[in-house]
Amino acid sequence: MLIKIDGKECGCKHGEFILEVAKRNGIEIPNLCHHEGLPGQGCCRVCIVEVEINGWRNIVTACVYPLERECEVFTNSPRVIKQRAMVLALLHSLAPGSSEVSELCEKYNVPSYRRFVKKNDTKCILCGLCAKACESLGTGAISTVNRGTGKAVTTPYGEPSYECVGCASCAKVCPTGAIMVEEGAGSRKIWGKKIPLLKCKKCGEPAGTYMELRRAAEKLGEGMPELCEACRKKEIAEKLASIYGY
Amino acid sequence: MPEQNITYEDITPLLLKYPKDQRHALAIMQDMQRHFNYIPRKGLEALADYLGCHISGLYSMATFYKSLSLKPKGRHIIKVCDGTACHIRGAVNLVSGIERVLGISADEVTGDGEFSLELVNCLGSCALAPVMVVDDEYYGKVTTDRLPEIFDALRGEARP
């Protein structure tokens, strides 16, 4: 199937999302809550574009809009520019502490609306990617709680979670770096919980928390890993090299 | 019932009414709310255990829905409408009247656990504004001088 994005012809598969096709073709569509490993969040609305089918134009969210027929996509039409500016302005008032959001505001010339009150300096845009990551890893230590203006991401009862293994995947997927991870000498602190880190036997760098490594080992049915990710990869590469005699 | 007096014997029958399936989570939580007047922590933990799911997901639901609460509510729940019509006809006075009579403001519970107060939006009876609902009983055109009488009659009366 062929579609046009900003005048450029792009090939795509039936059902593919606009954002993927655009990315493959080097067309930039700003986005925050999209993560390749955890698709379908579709809640920040920064990725909106305009789609024209049979002369009808609609604003859609590029990260979750499946391409089902030939169409033309506009990523910078006047309507997109205007509505995206509003979305960004709202996100900025929700998360004034986020440099990612302020940078997008600057990049897309978002005016500052005085009627949007900034209540705090949080970085969180409440996209829920962190909770989704935690859930999909089978840990399920955090979730979105409350609703409306009180909505937030926390552990149950706001207490250090006994389920959290300290893998910090939530912090890794967070588009705005809103989750605090403190890595000290021998431990990592996240969601109010301190978990000891294991050191890599080879390079001495932290290989991960004790709990996350044990969880991974259990899942794989292997013993506790002794090396960090980088050294593990290096070891595999060396093994392959010796097998194939590079 | 305070949390420390709640036992698993109290909770288990509520769980066993439903099959072990996550789609019943909300129904079970509603039953707990009705039974204990709130969702005790032990209840939430037992439910997670029963359904084999994470407590975080249940906690998320319990904090999302207004009809569920994690803190004990009063035996009688007073809902004062603060929708447009009631607001204009003095819902705010009603709220301060209740504050004077019972000493609680919105989302609080009286010390004896008899009453809790909630503000709601239009109850669909604007002609009766300002409207107050206590335990599903409607009171229309409420004036603050009627409040002591209404609450006195309810005090000590069994919960419906």
Ligand code: SF4
């Ligand atoms: S902490 Fe980050 S990932 Fe989680 S909801 Fe907030 S912005 Fe999204």
Ligand code: FES
């Ligand atoms: S990236 Fe598409 S809605 Fe957030």
Ligand code: FES
């Ligand atoms: S506004 Fe109170 S019943 Fe309609």
